[in-house]
Structure formats: structure tokens, C-alpha cells
Amino acid sequence: MRQSISNFKSQTAQFSATADAIKASWQDNVGDAFYRDIIRPLKEAADQLEPAMQALPPKLEQIKTQIDAI
Amino acid sequence: MSRSVVDLAKLNALDAAIRSFDSNTGASMAAYSQSAMNLLAQFEAKLNELAAIRQQALNAYNSCEWRRAANPNISCAGQAAAFHRANERFCRCAELVNQARQAISEYDGYASQFRQAKSDLCSRARTGLNRVRATIEEYNSNATPNTDSVMSKGMPVASTMSGPVENVPNDKLPGGGSFMFIRGGEQIAQILPKGSGTDPVRIDPDAMAKSLDGLPEITPPDRSTLRIAASGIFAAIAAGGLVIGGRELLLQQRADEIFEGQYGISRTELLLRSGPKQKEYVKAYNEIYNGLKHELKEKQKEDIDGKLIEINNKIQANSMNKDLLSLRAIERLKVDQINLQNKKMTLEDGLIRPQVPYGASYVAGLSEKEMLSMLDNMTPDRFATSLIALRQSDKYELTQDINDTYTFSNGQARMDIAHDGKRITVTTAYFGGDCESNISIGGGMEVEQGAAAEWSQNHLEAGINKSPISSAVGEASKRANCSYAWQYRQDNYYISEDGSVFKAGYGVAVGPEGYVNGGIGVQSPLSFSSEDRSLHLKTPSVNVSGSAGIDLGKGGGHIGVSSIPVRVGDTIHQASIDVSAEAKLGGSVAGGVEVSPKKGFKAGAKASALIGVGGQLNWNTLSLDELPSSVAERMKESSKTPMDVITESVLREWKTLSSPIVYGTNFISDSVERAGRIDLQSYRIKQ
Numbered sequence: 001m002r003q004s005i006s007n008f009k010s011q012t013a014q015f016s017a018t019a020d021a022i023k024a025s026w027q028d029n030v031g032d033a034f035y036r037d038i039i040r041p042l043k044e045a046a047d048q049l050e051p052a053m054q055a056l057p058p059k060l061e062q063i064k065t066q067i068d069a070i
Numbered sequence: 071m072s073r074s075v076v077d078l079a080k081l082n083a084l085d086a087a088i089r090s091f092d093s094n095t096g097a098s099m100a101a102y103s104q105s106a107m108n109l110l111a112q113f114e115a116k117l118n119e120l121a122a123i124r125q126q127a128l129n130a131y132n133s134c135e136w137r138r139a140a141n142p143n144i145s146c147a148g149q150a151a152a153f154h155r156a157n158e159r160f161c162r163c164a165e166l167v168n169q170a171r172q173a174i175s176e177y178d179g180y181a182s183q184f185r186q187a188k189s190d191l192c193s194r195a196r197t198g199l200n201r202v203r204a205t206i207e208e209y210n211s212n213a214t215p216n217t218d219s220v221m222s223k224g225m226p227v228a229s230t231m232s233g234p235v236e237n238v239p240n241d242k243l244p245g246g247g248s249f250m251f252i253r254g255g256e257q258i259a260q261i262l263p264k265g266s267g268t269d270p271v272r273i274d275p276d277a278m279a280k281s282l283d284g285l286p287e288i289t290p291p292d293r294s295t296l297r298i299a300a301s302g303i304f305a306a307i308a309a310g311g312l313v314i315g316g317r318e319l320l321l322q323q324r325a326d327e328i329f330e331g332q333y334g335i336s337r338t339e340l341l342l343r344s345g346p347k348q349k350e351y352v353k354a355y356n357e358i359y360n361g362l363k364h365e366l367k368e369k370q371k372e373d374i375d376g377k378l379i380e381i382n383n384k385i386q387a388n389s390m391n392k393d394l395l396s397l398r399a400i401e402r403l404k405v406d407q408i409n410l411q412n413k414k415m416t417l418e419d420g421l422i423r424p425q426v427p428y429g430a431s432y433v434a435g436l437s438e439k440e441m442l443s444m445l446d447n448m449t450p451d452r453f454a455t456s457l458i459a460l461r462q463s464d465k466y467e468l469t470q471d472i473n474d475t476y477t478f479s480n481g482q483a484r485m486d487i488a489h490d491g492k493r494i495t496v497t498t499a500y501f502g503g504d505c506e507s508n509i510s511i512g513g514g515m516e517v518e519q520g521a522a523a524e525w526s527q528n529h530l531e532a533g534i535n536k537s538p539i540s541s542a543v544g545e546a547s548k549r550a551n552c553s554y555a556w557q558y559r560q561d562n563y564y565i566s567e568d569g570s571v572f573k574a575g576y577g578v579a580v581g582p583e584g585y586v587n588g589g590i591g592v593q594s595p596l597s598f599s600s601e602d603r604s605l606h607l608k609t610p611s612v613n614v615s616g617s618a619g620i621d622l623g624k625g626g627g628h629i630g631v632s633s634i635p636v637r638v639g640d641t642i643h644q645a646s647i648d649v650s651a652e653a654k655l656g657g658s659v660a661g662g663v664e665v666s667p668k669k670g671f672k673a674g675a676k677a678s679a680l681i682g683v684g685g686q687l688n689w690n691t692l693s694l695d696e697l698p699s700s701v702a703e704r705m706k707e708s709s710k711t712p713m714d715v716i717t718e719s720v721l722r723e724w725k726t727l728s729s730p731i732v733y734g735t736n737f738i739s740d741s742v743e744r745a746g747r748i749d750l751q752s753y754r755i756k757q
Contacts, residue, residue: 001109004102008095015091022087026080030202033331034084038195042091045187052180053102059173060109063166067116070159070166 001057008053012046019043078206081334085199092192099181106174113167120163124156202334208347209335325359332358 019039023031131153134146329351330336337355 001102001105004098004105008098008102011091011094011098015087018087019084022080022084026077029327029330029336030334031080033328034195034198037331038088038191038198039084042088042188042191045184045191046095049180049184052177056106056173056177060106060170063113063170063173064109067113067163067166070116070120070163 005053016043081199081202088192088195092188110170110174113170117163117167120160124160127153127156205333205335325355325362328358329355
């Protein structure tokens with residue numbers, strides 16, 4: 001699971017970097033519109049999901065430890 | 071704004087980035103979920119195992135009980151205990167499995183939201199990208215500009231030129247005029263809207279943007295990055311007021327931006343070269359525009375003060391409202407100001423309309439409440455913030471020069487406020503008039519050579535001069551007059567270490583009648599006494615001024631002394647005495663030719679010189695009630711910052727500017743001036 005989280009973070013970061021690079025070279029209303037309406041909301045959605053992804057593995061591991069001790 | 075077709079390579083790169091993100095994150099999330107489910111499966115397997123153990127224990131217990139029924143001597147306590155242990159283990163495991171299921175379910179909620187959002191956004195991205203591609207393809211397939219486009223059929227088109235444009239039909243605009251961009255006192259661009267006299271002013275942002283080609287962009291502005299070269303104050307005075315903005319302009323600009331964002335090409339260019347899809351584009355644009363207009367209509371109900379606060383907060387958060395045409399133009403062009411060549415304009419219902427001027431120096435478009443609310447609660451930092459906020463409104467034009475000066479003007483007056491922490495400079499320029507109503511009582515001496523008789527309807531004289539030396543006493547006069555002038559003055563407030571504020575300034579006034587007056591004033595440090603809560607001058611102030619007249623060759627000097635301002639109750643009083651000496655040289659031809667059978671021929675000429683000494687005593691009051699309540703409250707507080715003192719001083723300055731009537735009481739009239747008048751007359755009598 002942690003590997004999946006790492007992959008997810010890496011993909012989000014890569015997308016951010018790529019989108020920012022495109023935006024930086026795209027100084028017009030089209031670039032502004034796509035950045036505002038698509039790219040930024042995508043980044044924000046990914047940022048909102050990441051904490052939930054981080055929170056689950058420790059919980060499950062703790063549960064596993066307790067179950068194994070039964 | 072783009073001035074060329076969008077780069078397809080960038081579109082494709084963005085498309086690829088979004089697709090890759092969509093696909094890769096989907097795979098990561100699927101793997102993550104699978105791992106979670108695998109763990110859950112392990113937990114459930116353990117639970118099943120424990121369930122089986124419990125069942126075995128139960129079976130053993132039941133079997134024992136069955137045998138005990140036949141033989142009471144058999145004990146089943148062991149089986150019972152074993153069953154209880156197995157049951158506890160099972161229940162404990164079941165509880166943990168439930169916790170695991172809940173945790174996974176909670177995560178699934180977030181994951182589902184993300185997947186939905188991602189699906190929506192990616193779908194919109196594909197739609198938008200395809201639309202832009204299709205638009206570009208159609209655009210590129212039409213090589214020849216479409217002269218029959220709607221753009222040439224009456225939709226607003228603006229032209230930009232590098233210099234003044236003649237034959238501008240000013241009457242076509244509400245109040246006439248055009249937008250002129252000035253830098254360093256030189257006009258560098260002009261926007262000429264077309265339209266009927268009843269149409270609102272329309273500007274094509276793309277056309278204007280073309281005029282900005284080659285000019286450097288600047289980073290999103292904050293106080294420290296806005297730099298505009300200083301312009302000539304008199305040029306600003308001569309050009310009149312500055313009113314820019316207009317919600318209609320913003321609507322159009324915003325609609326254009328949205329349209330271009332959706333179609334990849336500016337509306338102007340697209341319509342000029344579009345083919346069969348032209349109507350579709352027009353319809354799409356109108357939908358965007360009407361949607362914005364509806365939004366604006368709802369927003370127009372907001373309170374002006376609330377909007378200023380909102381804008382101010384945005385400034386505080388370093389988030390500028392880029393939609394304001396004037397701000398962008400100022401940023402891009404680094405101009406000094408944008409002049410609307412009709413001086414007095416107001417913003418009504420989102421349209422720029424002319425306002426018929428009334429009153430000598432009444433400030434059009436500015437209410438005292440709005441001005442006082444700006445100066446209220448002022449600190450050096452809030453000066454800039456509030457002025458920028460005021461600038462951001464569509465009622466006032468604010469610019470900033472390289473010395474961190476903030477200027478606001480409203481059509482008739484202009485005030486620049488600059489501060490560097492040690493000194494605050496307030497420069498005021500306006501064209502206006504002062505009306506005075508004076509009651510003069512005085513007396514003096516007149517010296518005359520020759521014989522003269524003088525009578526004037528304006529004066530009631532106790533005597534008529536017939537002798538070489540005469541005196542006029544008990545003269546009283548009452549007059550009212552208004553004079554107009556362009557006035558400029560600068561006051562510098564220096565903040566000393568002990569918190570005192572020292573003021574020094576100078577001013578110049580130029581009258582349309584051709585007179586020039588100037589003055590230099592020095593005022594001793596102001597300080598606020600916490601004991602009696604009055605404003606005090608540490609020492610009496612001295613004002614020195616000089617004046618020169620062009621039309622009458624008038625010269626003179628003036629010395630004034632101001633008293634310590636004191637507070638009596640809720641009123642601040644200050645008296646000043648000004649003594650002036652004036653010399654007037656001139657000539658006039660008076661008299662005429664009289665032909666009389668008896669007296670013959672008489673002709674005369676008259677030359678006169680005037681040396682006068684006069685003075686006036688002024689008594690000025692400012693009521694605390696006329697100050698904003700917060701300022702008045704501060705005056706009642708025990709402590710006061712130098713900025714408070716300056717604020718009030720600036721307030722009074724502005725109040726004076728905005729007041730149509732300046733009251734003064736002259737106890738020594740200009741009749742005293744005539745005390746030293748020498749009239750030279752000569753007559754030639756032919757007998």
C-alpha cells in the first residue's frame with residue numbers, strides 16, 4: 001500500500017510539474033482557462049485524497065497486529 | 071490576451087499530461103485498494119478460523135451436556151470454559167474486522183470523490199481541447215479576413231494609434247471623449263470607441279492589447295512593484311479629472327477572456343476570419359456575456375463600502391483583481407494616468423456618464439463620506455492599502471509613482487500622498503473656485519493730487535475726496551465674489567523622534583484671469599497634548615507668501631502668523647493674521663472729451679499708482695462633528711500618533727477643497743489699501 005501511495009504522490013507531482021511548465025510557457029487566456037478550470041482542480045483533488053491514503057495503512061497494520069495476537 | 075492562434079503543441083502536451091495523470095493515478099489507486107482488500111481478506115480468514123474453533127468448542131460443550139443428561143456426575147465446566155474462550159477470541163476478532171471494514175470504507179469515500187472529480191475534469195479537458203483544436207482548424211482554413219463578419223457590422227471596434235486622432239466624434243460618446251494613455255506627459259496610445267451617443271463606452275480589449283505589444287509584462291502587482299513615472303502635475307490639472315473603468319468594459323473584457331479560453335482564439339480574430347461557424351461563435355460569446363451581466367446585476371446590489379473592504383482584503387492577501395482594465399493598462403504600459411477627456415464623469419449603472427458640473431469646487435463623484443472613510447483609521451501602511459483599494463474601485467483612478475506616492479483624483483481634484491516612514495508629502499492640485507462673502511470694516515487715508523470725484527455703487531463712503539488729502543472713515547462694504555484657479559500645493563509632514571509633526575509646504579495658484587500667486591509656508595511642529603486633549607503648536611507658525619500679478623503688474627508681499635489651534639468643546643479654533651503690502655502700477659485712460667459751449671473743450675487722462683497696506687484676520691473653525699466619528703473618538707483618547715495628527719490635517723485640506731464655500735471674516739478691508747493710493751490726474755481745460 002505504501003508503494004501505491006508513493007506512486008500516487010509521484011504521479012501527482014509529475015503532473016503538477018508538467019502542467020506548470022506548460023502554463024509558464026502559455027501566457028494567454030487559453031492557458032489561463034485550462035489551468036484554472038482543469039489543472040488546478042485536478043491538483044487540488046489529488047491533494048485532498050492523499051491524506052486519506054496515508055491514514056489507512058497504519059490503521060490496518062494496527063488491526064493486523066491485534067488480530068495476529070488473538 | 072493572445073494575439074495569435076494558440077500553439078497546438080502546447081495543447082497536445084497538456085492533453086498528454088492529463089491523460090497520463092488520469093491513467094497512472096487510476097492504476098495506483100487500484101493497486102492501493104487491492105492491497106487494502108487483501109489485508110481485509112486475511113483478517114476475514116482469521117475470523118473464519120476463529121469461528122470454526124468456536125463452533126468446535128460449542129459442539130464439545132453440547133456433546134458433554136448431552137452425556138451429562140444421562141449421567142449427572144459428568145462435569146462440563148471445562149467444555150464451557152473452552153467455549154467461552156473461543157467465543158471471546160471470535161468476538162474480539164470480529165470487532166477488529168469491522169474496524170478494518172470501516173476504515174477502508176472511509177477511504178473509499180474519498181477515493182470515490184477523487185475518481186468522480188477526475189472523471190469530470192478530464193472529460194471537460196477533452197471537450198475543451200477538442201473544441202480549441204476544431205476552432206483552430208476552422209480558423210486556419212479561412213486564410214482571408216472576412217469583411218462581412220459581424221465585427222465589421224456594427225460591433226464595437228476600437229483602433230489604437232500612436233498619436234492623437236483627429237476628427238474624433240466626441241459627441242458620439244456619453245459626454246464625448248476618448249481613452250488616452252499618457253506616459254511621461256506624452257500620449258502613447260489612444261482608444262477611440264465608436265458608438266452612438268446613447269451607447270455605453272466600449273473598448274475592444276484585443277485591439278487595445280495590440281497597442282501593448284512589445285511592452286513588458288510585470289509581475290502581479292503589489293505595493294512595491296508598481297512603478298509609474300511621475301507626470302507633470304500641471305498637465306494633470308490641465309487634463310482635468312481621471313475617471314476610468316466601467317463595469318460594462320469589464321464585462322466585455324471578461325467575456326472575451328472566457329471565450330478565448332474556451333475556443334483558443336480571441337473573439338476578434340476569430341470573427342474576422344471565421345467561416346460557416348461564425349454564428350455559433352457569436353452565440354457562444356453572447357451566452358457568456360449575458361451570463362456575466364446577470365451575475366453583475368446581482369453583485370451591483372452590494373454596498374460600495376463593502377466592496378471597498380472586499381477589494382482591500384484581496385490586496386492584503388496579495389491577490390489583485392486583474393479584471394480591471396485600468397489596472398492592467400497601467401501595469402502593462404507603465405503609464406502615468408489614463409485620461410478620460412471629459413473631466414467629470416461618474417459611474418452609473420455600469421456606464422460612464424458625464425455629469426454636469428455644478429458648484430465651484432464641489433467634487434464630482436466623490437462624497438465626503440467616501441473620502442473620510444478612506445482616511446479613517448489611517449496608518450502609514452493603511453494609507454497605501456486603502457488608496458490601492460480605492461484605486462481598485464471603478465470610481466477613482468489611482469496611480470503610483472516611483473517614490474511610493476499614491477494619487478487619487480476624481481474629476482476635479484487630485485491629491486498625492488507619499489510616505490517613506492519619516493516624511494509624508496501631501497500634494498494637492500485642483501481646479502476650483504472659492505467663494506467668499508466678506509464684511510469689511512475699516513478706514514484709512516487717501517492722498518490725492520488734483521481733483522477727483524469718486525463714487526461707486528459698491529461702497530458707501532462717508533466722504534468724497536475733493537482735497538489733496540482726505541480720509542475715508544467708517545467705510546463698510548459687503549461683497550461676494552468667486553474666483554477660480556488652478557491650485558497646486560505641497561505640504562510635507564516630517565515626523566520627529568519625539569512624535570511631533572513638523573509641516574512645511576508651498577503652493578502656487580494660477581488664475582484664468584492671468585494672475586499667479588505663490589506662497590511658502592512653514593509651520594512649527596504639531597503635537598497633541600494628552601492633558602487638555604488639544605492640538606498645539608509648539609511655537610507660533612509663520613507663513614510667508616508672495617504674489618505677483620500679470621494683468622495689473624501687481625506685486626506685493628505677505629506675511630502671516632497663525633495662532634495655536636485650540637479646542638473648545640467640540641470645535642477646533644485657529645486664528646491667523648495676514649499682513650500684506652501691495653503695490654499696483656498701472657495706467658488707465660479715463661475721462662473723455664467734453665464739449666461745452668461755455669466751458670469749451672475738456673479732455674483728461676488719468677494715471678494711477680497704488681501702494682496699499684492691508685491685512686486680514688482669519689478665524690477658522692473645524693467642528694469635530696465634521697470629522698469621521700473614529701477620528702473624533704481618537705481626539706478624545708489620551709494618546710495620539712503622528713499619523714492621526716497628519717490624518718486630521720490632511721482631512722482638513724481635503725475638506726477645504728471639497729467645500730464649496732470658504733468662510734472668512736476680514737476685519738481690515740481692502741479699503742485700507744486705498745489709504746496709500748495716489749491718483750494722478752491732469753486736466754487741460756481750454757477756455
